[in-house]
Amino acid sequence: MTYSVLEQKILKTVCYFDLFNFPLTNWEIFRNLYTAQDEALDDISLSLANLTTIKALGFNQGFYFLPGRSEIISSRKKKYLIAQPKMRIALWYARILKHLPFVEAIFVCNSLSYLNSKEESDIDFAVVVKEGRLWTGRFFCAGLMALVGRRPTNITQKNRLCLSFFVSESDPCLQKVAYSDDVHFIYWLKQFLPIYDRSNHVQKFSDANRWLDAFLPNYSPTSTNSRWLVKSNFRLSFLLELLLKIKLGNYFERWVKHLQLRIMPKGLIELSKSPETNVVISDTLLKFHDKDTRQQIQKQWTENYQKIIC
Incomplete structure (x- = not known):
């Protein structure tokens, strides 16, 4: 079977999300189209019609x-409902962390972000x-969550707060x-869901990662629903920050x-010394x-796509 260039891009996109049991609407395919190049939504709809035919x-x-793979439709709907209370818990965590010194912005990432x-x-x-306070920020965030028993453990992960990225x-x-x-890092980073932004840091983060647009040009910065935003008003850490700025x-x-x-x-420290970037420890x-x-994921995605087009 011979597929057009656009059809190949669509299949690559659907193959990626299939790895996470996540079917897509035509709009989501347009937004997440891998290596898109000015293809219109109407063109994608026509290609989708042909691919289903x-x-x-x-x-x-x-x-x-x-x-x-039609069963993943019900799986997506079920996970959507599961995610709702998890988002409320995430907001509760963010309302606490925003009061800690030098926390400028918070994103929800991984599966909950979508x-x-x-x-x-x-x-x-x-x-x-x-800037210059990365270790201080992590000290307060991770330390407080450990004190209140909300860090994930080998035994308990459900709804605990994983702070593995600063x-x-x-x-x-x-x-x-x-x-x-x-491919996974590209989608993972684009799917960051901002829930707290102290001073336009979400836009600065997006601007700094424009390199992602070469792969996902249709994926505009996520506009978070207002009910999932933590206000950046009064912060208890104001005086402590003044003290620690000097x-x-x-x-x-x-x-x-x-x-x-x-x-x-x-083990983490040893992994940070390897040429791979799974663990990075710097200032x-x-x-x-x-x-x-x-x-x-890269290997599985490539193999699954090749099975379809061959």
Whole structure:
């Protein structure tokens, strides 16, 4: 079977989301179209009609999916309902973290960012922190959540807060940690859902990662529903930030960095020394994805796509 260039892009897109049991509407295919190049929504609709006619894709209830995978429609609807209370819990966490020193912006990431959560899953945040205060920001965020028993453990993950990604406002471009072929990282980063923004840091983060537009040009920055936004008004950390902005704050930053590195699992530190970017430990980025599945996803996505077009 020979497919047009646009049809190949559509199949690649559907194949990616199939890995997460997530069927797509025609608008979602347009928005998430991998390596799009000015294709109009009408053109995509025509290509989708052809792909369903030749049974390269299935269609039901407004969703497109790979042949024989209609069951993921009910799975998506179920996960959407599961995600609603999880988002309310995420907002509760964000309302607490916004009062901690140097927290500039908070994004929901991973499956919850596009409302595709499993019942037992935790809640993942990516946190933007003030320049020169990355370790201080993590110290307060992770420390407080540990004190109140809301960090995930090997035994309990459900609705716990996973704080495995901190980035400094001074260096928000994340292209440096992407692999040469990294479809999952591209979608993962584009799907960041902003729920707290202290001072236009969400836009700055988006601007710094314009490199993603080469892969997903139709994916405009996410506009979060107002009911899922945490107001950036009064913050309890105001006085503490004033104190830690001066020279004392530099000493404190070095001290909490040393403290956190001492108690950090040795395995994470060793992974950060490898040429891979699953774990990154620096003064501008803390990425603790020791179970990073990007390369496995890349391989599975490529294999599944090849099976369809061959």
